[in-house]
Amino acid sequence: MTAYLICVLFLFSRVNSLTYDPTWDSLDTRPLPPWFDDAKLGIFIHWGVFSVPAFLGAGFWWSWKGQPLPAIVDFMQKNYRPDFTYAEFAAMFTTELFNPEEWAEMFQDSGARYVVLVSKHHEGYTNWPSKYSFNWNSNATGPNRDLVGELSAAIREKTHMKFGIYHSLFEWFNPIYLDDKHSKFKKRNFVRTKTMPELYELVNAYKPEIVWSDGDWEATDAYWNSTNFLAWLYNESPVKDTVVTNDRWGSGIPCKHGGFFTCTDRFNPGKLQTHKWENAMTIDKHSWSYRRDVRLEDFLTIEDLLSQLVSTVSCGGNMLMNVGPTKYGKISPIYEERLRQLGQWLRINGDGIYETRPWIHQNDTVTNNVWFTMKKAVAATAVYAILLEWPDNNLIKLGAPITSENTTVSMLGYPETLVWTAGTFGKGINIQIPYVSVKTIPCQWAWTFKMTGLQN
Ligand SMILES: *[C@@H]1O[C@H](CO)[C@@H](O)[C@H](O)[C@H]1NC(C)=O
Ligand SMILES: *[C@@H]1O[C@H](CO)[C@@H](O)[C@H](O)[C@H]1NC(C)=O
Ligand SMILES: *[C@@H]1O[C@H](CO)[C@@H](O)[C@H](O)[C@H]1NC(C)=O
Numbered sequence: 001m002t003a004y005l006i007c008v009l010f011l012f013s014r015v016n017s018l019t020y021d022p023t024w025d026s027l028d029t030r031p032l033p034p035w036f037d038d039a040k041l042g043i044f045i046h047w048g049v050f051s052v053p054a055f056l057g058a059g060f061w062w063s064w065k066g067q068p069l070p071a072i073v074d075f076m077q078k079n080y081r082p083d084f085t086y087a088e089f090a091a092m093f094t095t096e097l098f099n100p101e102e103w104a105e106m107f108q109d110s111g112a113r114y115v116v117l118v119s120k121h122h123e124g125y126t127n128w129p130s131k132y133s134f135n136w137n138s139n140a141t142g143p144n145r146d147l148v149g150e151l152s153a154a155i156r157e158k159t160h161m162k163f164g165i166y167h168s169l170f171e172w173f174n175p176i177y178l179d180d181k182h183s184k185f186k187k188r189n190f191v192r193t194k195t196m197p198e199l200y201e202l203v204n205a206y207k208p209e210i211v212w213s214d215g216d217w218e219a220t221d222a223y224w225n226s227t228n229f230l231a232w233l234y235n236e237s238p239v240k241d242t243v244v245t246n247d248r249w250g251s252g253i254p255c256k257h258g259g260f261f262t263c264t265d266r267f268n269p270g271k272l273q274t275h276k277w278e279n280a281m282t283i284d285k286h287s288w289s290y291r292r293d294v295r296l297e298d299f300l301t302i303e304d305l306l307s308q309l310v311s312t313v314s315c316g317g318n319m320l321m322n323v324g325p326t327k328y329g330k331i332s333p334i335y336e337e338r339l340r341q342l343g344q345w346l347r348i349n350g351d352g353i354y355e356t357r358p359w360i361h362q363n364d365t366v367t368n369n370v371w372f373t374m375k376k377a378v379a380a381t382a383v384y385a386i387l388l389e390w391p392d393n394n395l396i397k398l399g400a401p402i403t404s405e406n407t408t409v410s411m412l413g414y415p416e417t418l419v420w421t422a423g424t425f426g427k428g429i430n431i432q433i434p435y436v437s438v439k440t441i442p443c444q445w446a447w448t449f450k451m452t453g454l455q456n
C-alpha cells in the first residue's frame with residue numbers, strides 16, 4: 001500500500017513539475033492558452049524616462065550617446081547644461097497626474113482585451129521597485145510609485161482585460177552587460193545578476209498573463225538562458241496555465257520559436273500565417289513613446305487603424321496597438337479619441353472580430369479592401385465580410401463566397417436581413433445595401449456583412 005502510494009505520488013509530481021524541458025523542441029509543443037487567439041486586440045504602453053525629453057521617440061538615449069543623431073545632439077546642446085546626463089531625466093519623470101483607473105477605463109472602452117505595459121525598456125529603468133535596479137527604478141527616483149503594480153491592480157479590479165508586461169532583455173549602457181558583450185558573451189554576469197532575477201521577480205510579484213520579451217537581438221537564446229526561464233514559466237510559475245509569451249528570446253529566434261510570433265515591428269504580412277502571430281504597431285506612425293514633436297498627420301486615422309485590425313485578424317493575427325503616455329501620466333486626447341473610436345466600432349462590429357478564425361479566403365477575389373473572418377457554431381457557420389470602402393451604387397459584389405439556397409446575409413448593427421443574388425457563373429454574391437437606413441448606424445468607418453449558409 002505504502003509503496004503504491006509513493007509510486008502514485010512520484011508519478012503525479014513528475015507530471016506536474018516537469019511537463020516542458022528547457023529546449024525549443026519541447027517548449028514549442030505547448031498549446032497557446034486559448035484566451036489569446038480569441039482576444040484579437042491589445043493595448044501596448046511605452047512609458048519610461050524617455051517620456052521626459054519626449055523628443056523623437058523611445059530610442060532617445062541611444063540616439064544621443066550610442067549612435068548620435070544630429071537632431072538629438074542639437075536638442076541637448078540647445079536646451080540643457082553641457083554636463084547634463086540622461087539619468088537626470090529620471091527625477092523629472094513625475095507621473096503626478098497618473099490615475100491608473102482612468103487608464104484602465106479608457107483601454108477597456110477601446111474594446112481591447114489585454115494590456116501590455118513596458119516594465120523596463122532598453123534604458124534599464126524599471127517601472128517597478130526592482131531589487132535588482134538600485135536607484136534606477138520608479139520607486140526610488142522620479143514617480144516614487146510602483147507603476148507596474150498600480151496599473152496591474154487597476155486592470156484586474158476595474159476591467160475584464162488581461163494584464164501583461166513588456167521587458168527588454170538587454171540594456172544599452174549597463175556596464176555589466178557591456179562587459180559580457182566585450183567578452184563576446186562568454187561571460188554571463190548580466191543574465192545571472194540582472195535579466196533573469198528581474199524576470200522572475202516580475203512574474204512572481206505581478207503574475208502577468210503575457211511576457212512580451214524584447215531587446216534580444218545582440219546575443220543568442222543560450223546567452224539569455226531563455227529556454228530555462230520559459231520552462232519555469234510554463235511548468236512552475238504562478239501563471240503557468242494562462243501565460244502567453246512572444247518570440248523575442250535571442251538572435252535568430254523571432255518568427256521561429258516561442259509563443260505567438262511578432263517577427264518584426266509592425267508585422268502585417270497580408271496573408272494567412274500558419275502560426276499564431278501579433279502585429280505590434282503604433283498609433284503614432286513614427287514613435288513608440290510620446291513625443292512633443294508629433295504632428296496631427298503622424299497619427300493613424302480611425303480608418304487606418306481599422307484597416308490594420310481587420311487585415312491582421314483575417315490573416316490569423318492579433319493587433320497590439322501602442323499608446324505613449326506623457327511624463328505627467330496622461331494619455332493625450334488624440335490617442336484617447338482613437339481608442340474610443342475603435343471601441344465604438346467594435347461594439348457594433350465585434351461579432352466579426354472577437355473569437356473569430358481565419359476563413360479559407362482572407363480577402364476577396366474581385367473587390368479590393370474586403371477582408372473575411374469566420375466563426376463556427378453548432379447551428380451554422382458564419383462568414384464575415386468586412387468592407388473598408390463603401391461600394392459604388394450601394395451594391396457590393398464579392399467573388400469568394402459560394403451561396404446556397406439557405407444563404408442569409410445581414411449587416412452588423414442593422415436589424416433586417418438583406419437581399420442578395422448569386423454572382424455570375426454560380427460563384428460570388430451581390431448584396432444590395434439599403435443605403436438610406438444603413439447610413440444611420442453610428443461609427444461606420446468599415447462595414448461588416450455576416451453570411452450564413454454558404455457552401456464554402
Ligand atoms: C519605496 O520607497 C519608499 C520610500 O523611499 C520605501 O519606504 C519603500 O520601502 C520602497 N518600496 C519598495 C517595495 O522598495
Ligand atoms: C540558467 O537557468 C538555470 C535554470 O534556472 C540556472 O541553473 C542557471 O544558473 C542559469 N544560468 C545563468 C547564467 O543565469
Ligand atoms: C488580397 O490581398 C493580397 C495580399 O495582400 C493582394 O496581393 C491582393 O491584391 C488582394 N486582392 C484584392 C482583390 O484586393
Ligand SMILES: *[C@@H]1O[C@H](CO)[C@@H](O)[C@H](O)[C@H]1NC(C)=O
Pocket residue numbers: 404405406
Ligand atoms: C438547406 O437547408 C435544408 C434544411 O436544413 C437542408 O436540408 C439542405 O440540405 C440545405 N441545402 C444546402 C445546399 O445546404
